[in-house]
Amino acid sequence: MPQPMQPLYRDEDGVPRFRKNSIVRHLLDKARTHGIDLSYLSTQDFPREDWEQFAQLIGYSLTGWSDLNYVSDEAYKKASEAAEALPKDTPLSRV
Numbered sequence: 001m002p003q004p005m006q007p008l009y010r011d012e013d014g015v016p017r018f019r020k021n022s023i024v025r026h027l028l029d030k031a032r033t034h035g036i037d038l039s040y041l042s043t044q045d046f047p048r049e050d051w052e053q054f055a056q057l058i059g060y061s062l063t064g065w066s067d068l069n070y071v072s073d074e075a076y077k078k079a080s081e082a083a084e085a086l087p088k089d090t091p092l093s094r095v
Contacts, residue, residue, distance in 0.1 A: 003052065006020075006056035008082050008086060015062075015063070016061065018056040025057075066079075
């Protein structure tokens with residue numbers, strides 16, 4: 001079963017961005033004090049789908065996320081379609 005996709009919103013600059021999960025972001029920020037950061041995590045053997053979702057959970061922009069080598073074409077297409085449906089004239093508030 002695939003991982004769920006985080007909702008997208010437009011930030012104050014109009015950039016489509018995944019809604020970050022504040023708990024996941026907090027855990028990552030706290031883990032840095034113990035030498036656990038994205039560089040360390042990248043050396044671990046996690047499934048590609050988990051990486052896709054993790055990058056969403058920490059609030060990547062759609063463009064930045066699409067540049068990651070573990071994001072599948074199918075996942076990018078789904079996220080792009082969701083971003084296209086976002087209102088273009090008014091940025092949504094940060095969630």
